[in-house]
Amino acid sequence: MSSAVEILKKYWNHDAFRTPQEQIIASVVAGNDTFGLLPTGGGKSICFQVPALMMEGICIVISPLVALMKDQVQNLQNKGIKAIALTGGIYENDIIDILDNCQFGNYKFLYLSPERLQNDWIVERIKNLPVNLIAVDEAHCVSQWGHDFRPAYLKIVKLREYFPKVPFIALTATATQRVQDDIVLQLQLKEPQFFTKSFARDNLAYMVFEVEDKLFLMEQILRKNPQPSIVYVNTRKSCTEIVKQLESLGFTATFYHGGLSSKDKENQMKLWMEEKAQVMVATNAFGMGIDKANVKSVIHMHLPQNIENYYQEAGRAGRNGEKAFAVLLVHPSDTMNAEAQFLSNLPDKEFLTQVYKKLSAYFQIAYGEGIDEQFSFNMNQFCVKYNFPPTKTYNALLFLDRQSIITLSQEFSEKITIQFLIPSKEVIRYISLHPNHEAILMTILRTYPGVYEIPTNINLPLIAKKSNSEEKKIEQLFENLKEKDIIAYTSKNNDSTITFNEVREDEKTINRIAKYLEAQNQLKKHQLKSVLYYIKEHQQCKSQLLLRYFGETKPEHCGICSYCITLKQRVENKTIAEKIIQLLSKSDLSSREIQKQLKYPSDDIIFALQNLLENNRVVVGLTNLYSLK
Numbered sequence: 001m002s003s004a005v006e007i008l009k010k011y012w013n014h015d016a017f018r019t020p021q022e023q024i025i026a027s028v029v030a031g032n033d034t035f036g037l038l039p040t041g042g043g044k045s046i047c048f049q050v051p052a053l054m055m056e057g058i059c060i061v062i063s064p065l066v067a068l069m070k071d072q073v074q075n076l077q078n079k080g081i082k083a084i085a086l087t088g089g090i091y092e093n094d095i096i097d098i099l100d101n102c103q104f105g106n107y108k109f110l111y112l113s114p115e116r117l118q119n120d121w122i123v124e125r126i127k128n129l130p131v132n133l134i135a136v137d138e139a140h141c142v143s144q145w146g147h148d149f150r151p152a153y154l155k156i157v158k159l160r161e162y163f164p165k166v167p168f169i170a171l172t173a174t175a176t177q178r179v180q181d182d183i184v185l186q187l188q189l190k191e192p193q194f195f196t197k198s199f200a201r202d203n204l205a206y207m208v209f210e211v212e213d214k215l216f217l218m219e220q221i222l223r224k225n226p227q228p229s230i231v232y233v234n235t236r237k238s239c240t241e242i243v244k245q246l247e248s249l250g251f252t253a254t255f256y257h258g259g260l261s262s263k264d265k266e267n268q269m270k271l272w273m274e275e276k277a278q279v280m281v282a283t284n285a286f287g288m289g290i291d292k293a294n295v296k297s298v299i300h301m302h303l304p305q306n307i308e309n310y311y312q313e314a315g316r317a318g319r320n321g322e323k324a325f326a327v328l329l330v331h332p333s334d335t336m337n338a339e340a341q342f343l344s345n346l347p348d349k350e351f352l353t354q355v356y357k358k359l360s361a362y363f364q365i366a367y368g369e370g371i372d373e374q375f376s377f378n379m380n381q382f383c384v385k386y387n388f389p390p391t392k393t394y395n396a397l398l399f400l401d402r403q404s405i406i407t408l409s410q411e412f413s414e415k416i417t418i419q420f421l422i423p424s425k426e427v428i429r430y431i432s433l434h435p436n437h438e439a440i441l442m443t444i445l446r447t448y449p450g451v452y453e454i455p456t457n458i459n460l461p462l463i464a465k466k467s468n469s470e471e472k473k474i475e476q477l478f479e480n481l482k483e484k485d486i487i488a489y490t491s492k493n494n495d496s497t498i499t500f501n502e503v504r505e506d507e508k509t510i511n512r513i514a515k516y517l518e519a520q521n522q523l524k525k526h527q528l529k530s531v532l533y534y535i536k537e538h539q540q541c542k543s544q545l546l547l548r549y550f551g552e553t554k555p556e557h558c559g560i561c562s563y564c565i566t567l568k569q570r571v572e573n574k575t576i577a578e579k580i581i582q583l584l585s586k587s588d589l590s591s592r593e594i595q596k597q598l599k600y601p602s603d604d605i606i607f608a609l610q611n612l613l614e615n616n617r618v619v620v621g622l623t624n625l626y627s628l629k
Contacts, residue, residue, distance in 0.1 A: 004029075007053050008046070011079045018043055020195045024169070025051045028133060033189040034169045035139075037180065037196040040315040044171045045072060048135035051169075052109065053081070057132030058102055060159070061111045064141055064150055064402075066409060069111040076109060083109035086116055092372075099125045114141075114152035115404045115501055117159070127162045134159055136187060139170035140308075143182035144519055146175065147308040147527060151516060152404040153186070160188050168192075174308040177551040199311070199550045204318045205560040206542035207327040208535055214329040215242075218299055219249055221327060222279060227296035228272065231281045232313055234302040242281045242301070253279040256286040258496070287313060293320035300328045303338055306527035307534065307549050323560070330535055342528050345389070346521045347396040353510045355396040356405070358386045360504045370500040376415035376457075377408075377498045397498075399520065403513045407499040416458040418444075418478060419488045420451055430486065440474055443467040455488060538563065576600055576608040577617075581628065584618060588625040 004025045008014050017025070020036075021043055027034045028051040038044050052059030063069050069085045076083035084098055084107055099122070102110050110129070116122050134156075140146035142153035160168070170183055170192075184192060211217050222229055233239055239255035246253040254268045254277040271277040273292060280286065284305075298317040304310035310328075318324025347355070362382060363375050379397070383390045401408040420427055427445070431438050443466045448456045464471045475491070482489040502509065534545055543558035557564050579598055583589060589597075595605045609626065612618040619629050 002054060004050050004054060007050050011053070011081065012046070017046070020197060021046050021050075024195045025054075027193040027195070028167055028169055029054055031165075031167050033167055033192040035180070035184065035189065035192045035194045036169065036171045037175055037194075038171065038173060039197060039199050039201075040173045040312040044137065044173065047171060048133060048137075048169050049076070049109070052133050052135075055132040057130035058107055059109050059133040059135060060126070060129075060131055061109055061135045061137060062114055062117075062153075062156055063111060063137040064114060064148070064153075065138065066113065066407075068137075069113070073109070073111055081109070082107040083111065085111040086122075087111075087113050095122065096125075099129075102129055113407070114150060114155060115407065117155040118152060118404065118501070123158065123162075126159075131163050131166050134163065134166055134168050136168065136170045137172075139172040139183050139187070140175045140179050142170075142186045143175075143179045144516070145182055145523070146179045147306050147523070148402065149516070149520065149523075150402045150404070151513075157186065157188050173312055174550065176549070199547055199552050200543065200554055200558075201315065201318065202558070203321055203323050204314070204543075205323065205325050205562075205565075206314065206546065206558075207325060207562040208330060208542060209327065209562065210330045210332060212331065214301055214331060215245055217329060218301070219246075221297055221299060221325070222246075222251060225296045225325065226278060228275055228292060228294055229279050229297040229299065230286070230295060230313075230316060231279055231299045231301060232286075232304075233281060233283060236283060238301070239281050239283060243279075246279055246281070251279055252277045253281055256280060256282040258283065258285040284309060284313065287316060290316060291319070292316075294322075295319070295324065296322075297325045297327060300326075303330070303334055303531060303535075304328075305531075306524075307530050307546065308527075310531070310534075311546060311550075328535065335532055335535060338528065338532065343525070345391045345395055346524065347392055347399065347517070348521075349510060349514045349517060351392065352396050352399065352514075352517060353507060354386075355388065355393055356400065356510060357506055358382075358388075359397075359406075359498070360506075362386075363498075363500075365500065365504050367506065368503050370504045371502055372500065374497055374499040377496045379496065399517060403516060404501050405509060405513070407501060409497045409499070415491070416460055416475075416478070417455045417488075417490045418451065418458055419453075419455045420486065421488055422486055424452060427486075437477055439467040440469050440477060455490070572604070573608050573611065576604055577612055580605075580608055580612065580626075581617065584626060584628045588621070588627040590625055594626070 002010075004022060005016070008017065024034055024036050024047045028048070036044060036047050038047070048059060048061065061069075066087045069087060073083045073085045082105065084101060086095060086098055090098070101107055103125075136142070136156060138148070141148050141150040142156065143149060168187060168189055170187055170189065172183070175183065183189075209217060218231065231242060233242060236257040236259050239257050243253045243255045254271045256265060256268050260268065268280075272280040295317045298314050300310070300313070304313065314326035317326055359382070360370065362385070363370075363373070365373065379390065379394065382388070383393050397406070397408050400406045427441065431441050440463065443463050444451060444458070447463065447466065448458070450456055460471050460474060463469075464474060467474075478487065478489045481487040530549060534542070537545060541557040541563050542561035544554055547554050557567070576598065580594055583594060583597060591605060591609060594609075595602055598605065609618070613620065616629055618626050620626050
């Protein structure tokens, strides 16, 4: 068996682990249930990937983030490691192929969305796999006290029954003590070995500034620190608007949000990673798997949803160990309006029921049907059709997703519909005359036998895979066939896809999950209060405030946050004022003479003199000489 360091060197080209990765790996290899609390950037995936490669068999990885699963699988495959993901929206035959590969194809990693554990036949197949480790990523999702509770995570414990001797590893970047205790309870971890890394980031200056003009201060920060930066905003519209504003000021900037196509996301990311764009303006869709070490500034233009998200997003700055800045810009109206706006966008049971029913009607799903059906979805069109407020609707859909009623994949998609307009014998004749199109057209005919009768939704990636063709080539063929009146062809862009994970049961479905909705709303209110407290508290070190939220204490101030800088300035101003008084007790002096003798910056001298004047400690004469009063 190769050692952990040998595997790290072979596949990741690193010579040593970060603390406490090596200790976690040793615990897992020894067969212990293990709990890793590693803040963002702590390298959680290494903690299960390395030990899985050290042992015979396959590692099951459970994660709620489809994009992250795809990213990790791709990275493993690029290293020559056999890995595969079983997410939502995969046809049953393809699932069988995937599980066959896992059983007989020497695969090392099977990534699963937790919802897949609700399918008994899939669980039966998983029971036959040679499992060596079960890794639960984003483990806070198993706790109702966590910031992203997903009831489907409660099904993970079933794997404990089937694999009683297989170690579990639970990993999360953010969990309070209450959440940690609940994770151990819900996953039935047996005498788990705990490994935590401090949440303290000594090189990261947490700054909170209340300003009237956020754009002006953002410009100042980016000019002073011209290294790679991230600006977080809360809407897709804000992404494009701020990029335009930055470009008008002479900055190079690009943007990233969930509504972009995979290709556009890749291109935008590349611009920023290669530093052809200084600034990445993004929604919270940006960040998963991002590991750019030299990010100097992370600026939040809007209030974060909770401290957990803020800590993770801010923590993408300064991973190279150099001083970096996490800046939260607050307009006076932000805190005043936050509570009212936030509460109005929390869906209640009645609204959730409406959204669920209308969603089923929108896709023409009959009562008792719809399970495993997938649809392209444009949320704006849905909201306009039923006169729903977009933010509140999005929150309702997100809740249904987290309850595993639906899977909401917030990725750009393209809905393609075709129908043959000529008889089948004419299609066969066309194929005989154009043999280079045979693979594509025969794949369509075999996959969609009804394509002659009605407009049929085409799964482009599936056809490309089965016919061994490029998607672009298939689209070009569709355009050509449309021009020749051989097919009717429509292509429509959508910003997401929705998969129904259960049959439609309306009130019965909503009644079952209503208790979780109330608990979630209460938790979100509490989280907002924590965010507002962090912003409004002006008498404590910002780093200490964040650490205390996660149950960690640090007696000394960080020395670099907005509070600590203000404190230093107060102390320094007091010192300067005292020295000015000492000088003036001997003779009257001008501001220039005072500066020459004290050798402090002119701005600091003027500031101290203004304070002394306001407090009637000194006076200034007609000759501009200062004297004691």
